[in-house]
Amino acid sequence: MEDWIWTTLVRALAFGTPILLAGLGEIYAERSGVVNLGVEGMMAVGALAAFAVAQSSGHPYLGLAAAAAVGALIALPFAFASITLRANQYVAGLALTMLGLGLSGLLGKPYEGAPLAHPLPEAGFVAAALLLAAGLWFFLRHTFGGLVLKSAGENPETVDAMGINVYAVRYGAVVFGGAMAGLAGAFLSLAYRPSWADGITSGLGWIAVALAIFAAWHPLKAVGAALLFGALYHLSYRLQAVVSPEFLKAMPYLFVVVVLSLSALRRGPSGAPEALGIPYVRGERR
Amino acid sequence: MRKGFLALLVVLLGALGFAQGDxxxxxxxxxxxxxxxxxxxxxxxxxxxxxxxxxxxxxxxxxxxxxxxxxxxxxxxxxxxxxxxxxxxxxxxxxxxxxxxxxxxxxxxxxxxxxxxxxxxxxxxxFYQLYYLNGLMAGALTKSGKVGYVGAFPIPELKRHISAFALGVRAVRPDAEVLVRWIYEWYNPAAAKEATEALIAEGADVFAFTEDTPTVIQVAAKKGLPSFGHYSPMKRFAPDQVVSGQLVHxxxxxxxxxxxxxxxxxxxxxxxxxxxxxLLPQGAVELGGEFGEPINPKFVPALKAKKVDHPVFGKISVYDLVMKELALMSDVELAFDPFQGPIEDRQGKLRVPAGLRLTKHELETMEWAAPGVVGPWPNEPK
Known part of the structure; x- marks a missing residue:
């Protein structure tokens, strides 16, 4: 029994890490008022950048930096379209996912099947992700910067009235989200696998988007949620001997639907940022 | 002269045309x-x-x-x-x-x-002949008596392969089990990894799989556990842990x-x-984790040391048994086949009567599970 709890916890932490990293980024983006459905795509290019740089330079940490930079970079056109041009955020995000998956698949061809000489340990990523969650919670809860970020998502007019540029805040949050998704990808290609393959993200980006909602946009709750997803995913293979595998495979996703329905039924505010998904237009009343 | 030249030209043009249509x-x-x-x-x-x-x-x-x-x-x-x-x-x-x-x-x-x-x-x-041979080796190498198998989809092709594998495992170690986990995808490294981790947690210590990446090998190798390659020469991903495998031509x-x-x-x-x-006689498939190397030399001593009592060959090492049956199955005479009766399924029902073999059609539509297979088996006949 003890062994069961221990192995489940270890696997939950490992599998939950990419979801947590990308989910934290998405929480920040959404807290600033921007829904970015491009997480899957940003994760994929991050994974490729990390692997390509780590493999050619021999320094895995350089790969890590490259993943964050490339993730942030590919989030920029999305930010431009959805914040500056005020395009539909959902459509722009889906486009980003397709762009990221396609681009990484195309550019990743030479790296398919190549081994990585110096992989990173999973445990390092796990610890870093947990620390990041705590740090991001602190920033959001206890600093002026965090207050501005939250206000940009709740009531952007106030932020504007304070003389702070709402667009800049949202750009920053989206780009930060991209960097985090890139790091999540780096975890996959540098530690979890560690190798590159087309489609390496296999839907994890979408779970990260669900995680942001499920955790009620709270960085610390996101840790618990990521652990829960990780545990469910692990158990879906562990319990195959006793429960139908088809059901187990659907379980994590079924769980998302159930929890989202429950939180929608709950009275009072859902915890979603008031201005989530609404492009900000300066000087216009909502 | 001119006629001769024309004839030559016609022949040349014809040859050119033929070469193109060729x-x-x-x-x-x-x-x-x-x-x-x-x-x-x-x-x-x-x-x-x-x-x-x-x-x-x-x-x-x-x-x-x-x-x-x-x-x-x-x-x-x-x-x-x-x-x-x-x-x-x-x-x-x-x-x-x-x-x-x-x-x-x-x-x-x-x-x-x-x-x-x-x-x-x-x-x-x-690959069913090769799976049987891989099974023999897996049976010799498992210490816990639990062999892990990560499968893509529960379809007849995989059921045939896993059953052949399990028959091989049990031929060497009659009390061993083959724990099967399905990932419902041909290509999903993350799922293959978690399925392997789950099998490790269950106590499996030798691995085989059907998935299109070397993930299972890599995960097992991290824990120092042996595994068998699938489809491509995967030994390069874990040169010390890949015992053998199935290769295709x-x-x-x-x-x-x-x-x-x-x-x-x-x-x-x-x-x-x-x-x-x-199959083997036509050279369309090959035993090994690398072309031209049926068994990783690192595992040869262990396989030679493990002796079994074989109904036909008597006391024989697993290494010799693999090589002998490989030779028999590579011959057009096919003096040996993994699905040679009598074989019961895991529920005790006789599936291959004594003296008979499964036909190609029976192999292609196989749904039953060999004894020793543990795990879900959709569409298992009662």
Whole structure:
């Protein structure tokens, strides 16, 4: 029994890490008022950048930096379209996912099947992700910067009235989200696998988007949620001997639907940022 | 003189024209990326080898073709002048038949399928013999008596392979179990990894799998546990842990088929009964984790040290047993077959009566599980 709890916890932490990293980024983006459905795509290019740089330079940490930079970079056109041009955020995000998956698949061809000489340990990523969650919670809860970020998502007019540029805040949050998704990808290609393959993200980006909602946009709750997803995913293979595998495979996703329905039924505010998904237009009343 | 010159010119032009018409264009459709290091990669290696071996052959391929869109891709290939089209996924079956009707002049060959037409042949290089041999080695190497198997989909092909594997495991270690976990995807490294981790947590200490990446090998190798490669030479991903595996030589089938098309033996009218079911004797499959090396030398001492009491060979080491049965199964006489009766399924029902073997049709439609297989088994006959 003890062994069961221990192995489940270890696997939950490992599998939950990419979801947590990308989910934290998405929480920040959404807290600033921007829904970015491009997480899957940003994760994929991050994974490729990390692997390509780590493999050619021999320094895995350089790969890590490259993943964050490339993730942030590919989030920029999305930010431009959805914040500056005020395009539909959902459509722009889906486009980003397709762009990221396609681009990484195309550019990743030479790296398919190549081994990585110096992989990173999973445990390092796990610890870093947990620390990041705590740090991001602190920033959001206890600093002026965090207050501005939250206000940009709740009531952007106030932020504007304070003389702070709402667009800049949202750009920053989206780009930060991209960097985090890139790091999540780096975890996959540098530690979890560690190798590159087309489609390496296999839907994890979408779970990260669900995680942001499920955790009620709270960085610390996101840790618990990521652990829960990780545990469910692990158990879906562990319990195959006793429960139908088809059901187990659907379980994590079924769980998302159930929890989202429950939180929608709950009275009072859902915890979603008031201005989530609404492009900000300066000087216009909502 | 002038007449002679003209005649020469005619001959030369004719030869030129013949030389141009002489080329045969064959095209391949892959379900995955050619870099997947599994199924599609192996087919593409076969294509490259065929192109090298046949100077008159011109090839082209499209990768990652979704099964539902195969027909549109086939139409495009026909427009581009493909005379022979190889469709390399089971799911292309109905699209291939529909396309074959639409393009009666084009010759089609469909891998793993069972529906044929005057211009559609089927072909398969099957691994069940190799799985049995891998099973023998796995049975010798497991300490816990639990062998892990990560499977893609519970379909007859995998059930046949896993059962052959389990029969091999039990032939060496009668109390061993083969723990099976399904991931319901041909290609999903993350799922393969978590399934392997789950099997490790259950106590499995030797691994085999059906998934299109070396993930299972990599995860097992991290814990120092031995495993068997699948489809491609995967030993390079864990040179100290990959014991053996299954390798394919699709080019054997491709070269044979294309040469017969070229020679006019196969036409768009006579393929109704052309069905390749190639195994060890035809050289379409090979035992090993690396070409030319049936067993990783690092594991040879352990396999030689493990002795079993064999009903035919008497006391024999697992290494010798593998080599002997490999030789028997590589011979056209096929003096040995893994599915040689009497064999009961895991529920105790007699599936292969004594003295009989499973027919090709029975192998292709196999749903029962051999004794020792532990885990869910959808569509298991009662």
């Amino acid at each position: 080329k045969l264009k064959a095209c391949w459709i892959y379900v995955g990326p050619v870099g997947d290091y599994g199924w599609s990669h192996a087919h593409d290696q076969g294509r490259i080898a065929a192109e090298k071996a046949l100077p008159w052959l011109e090839t082209q391929y499209v990768e990652s073709v979704p099964e539902a869109q195969a027909e549109a891709y086939i139409d495009r290939l026909v427009k581009q002048g493909c005379e022979v089209i190889f469709a390399t996924s089971f799911g292309y079956m109905d699209s291939v038949l529909a396309a074959a009707k639409k393009h009666p002049d084009v010759i089609f060959a469909h891998a793993t399928g069972f529906k044929r037409a005057p211009n559609v042949a089927t072909y398969m290089a099957d 699709w080019e054997k089938i491709y070269i044979d088929f294309l040469a017969k098309v070229y020679a006019g033996v196969y036409t768009n009218k006579n393929l109704q009964d052309v069905d390749y079911w190639w």
